[in-house]
Amino acid sequence: MRKTLLYAVPVTFILVSLTLMISGGWLKEPMGDQDELLKSVQNIEQHVKRNEWQEAKREHTYTKKAWTIVSKRIQYSVGKESLSEVSQILSRMEGAIEANDANVTLVEAYSFYELWENLG
Template sequence: MSKILYYTVISLWLLIFVFILNSGDIAKKPWSHDDDFVLYATMLQKDITREDFRKASHDLEQLKKAWSKIVSRIQYSVEKEEINAIYVNLARLTAHIKNEDKKQALVEIEEMWNHWHHLNQ
């Protein structure tokens, strides 16, 4: 009986680890309004397209807050390079929005979308 219990516990632990390591798609979805990365990124893209850099700066800060909440959930299930790439995109976006450079900001957003869609692949 103890062998059955032992193998059952080991199997459950392995299943839990497999679930955690493959949960990137589930974990990157918003759990509240504060961590809706897609919403804030879309709003930011619209702000930059309209050249409303004041609102874009505010939405960028909201996007950074959302990203920091998401990273803690996905850090074990996605590649570190993709996470770092989005951090780099956010840093570049900050500079482009401060300089009110519409073209470069839109390029950064497109690259960020690419990294976002490839987080768990």
Template sequence: MLIPILILIFFILIMLSGPFLKKPRGSYDDVIKNIDITTKAVLSENWKLAEQNTKKLDSAWEIVIKRIQFSTERTEINNISLNIARLKASIAAKDKSSALIELSSAKEHWNDLGK
């Protein structure tokens, strides 16, 4: 009787840990910081910096995915991954408006992650 209750409690804790697990552990996995830096680079049309920060953003996101994969909805994870993929293409094309749309969408999905 005690083991099933402990297992249920364990799974509930995992499912509710999304907001805690998405917080950065260091600069290497700070998704929101990289989104903000990339946004500033795109606004100033510094495409080289935008490309560099998009790579950092992608690396940080891959680290965070491993932590949150069991505690958040898969569609939210996929949406952010798709935003980053589109962002890479927008920056390669030097399309300011498209890049800003993807950054804004990624930030909105990030804020909804774990709710």
């Protein structure tokens, strides 16, 4: 019994750690109505293209909340730099929305898409 535990505990720990480290791809996907991050950025893009700035601001508020939820889930499976870069993109996007600058908002949205695709 003791010998079994001696091997089972480290092997279990290693398996759980590996699973957590490679799970970023599916952990970034929405798991409810509160964390649909990709869809939210796509909605912002559509609002900006139609010059609906108030709706874009509301959607960005949801986006920040969704990012908070998703970032907690994926923090152990992606690099810290990637998490920071997504946060920076969302902050720049917020500034562009406040300034009603469609060009910068769309550039940041497409930067987000590229990063999101490679995340996890």
